[in-house]
């Protein structure tokens with residue numbers, strides 16, 4: 288039996304994955320997404336924020352939808368947890384975030400969209416997504432162009448979109 292992965296360790300390369308394989312971190316994000324309480328009116332998303340300046344990448348924070356109070360989104364939870372830590376040396380744009388669904392560009396609640404949080408955080412150079420946002424709640428997600436404008440790389444992780452989408456829509460009516 289495999290020991291349960293600990294997010295505290297910086298040695299997180301299981302057999303079968305190359306160093307820093309995006310699928311590995313997307314799988315961790317998917318594990319986070321599975322912790323969400325299913326919601327009929329929201330997606331269940333997981334996210335992992337890493338420092339990609341070190342080898343292997345160091346996990347800074349993980350998050351999932353509604354993990355923190357206030358109808359929070361997964362990416363928002365990562366940033367909130369990180370901000371609560373005391374020291375963030377440097378100001379390089381060398382963080383990478385893995386999120387099971389593309390970051391939202393509009394929130395019906397009027398809260399700040401995750402794509403704006405990513406841009407404003409100022410240190411994320413790369414966004415990996417597991418799947419695109421279905422048009423269930425918001426017709427058109429504009430995260431792609433917002434990230435491109437800021438020179439932030441935006442990449443879809445191969446082969447994980449159907450699982451990411453099916454976890455994201457848990458609790459939705461068929």
Ligand SMILES: [Zn+2]
Pocket residue numbers: 360361362390391400401402
């Ligand atoms: Zn969001």
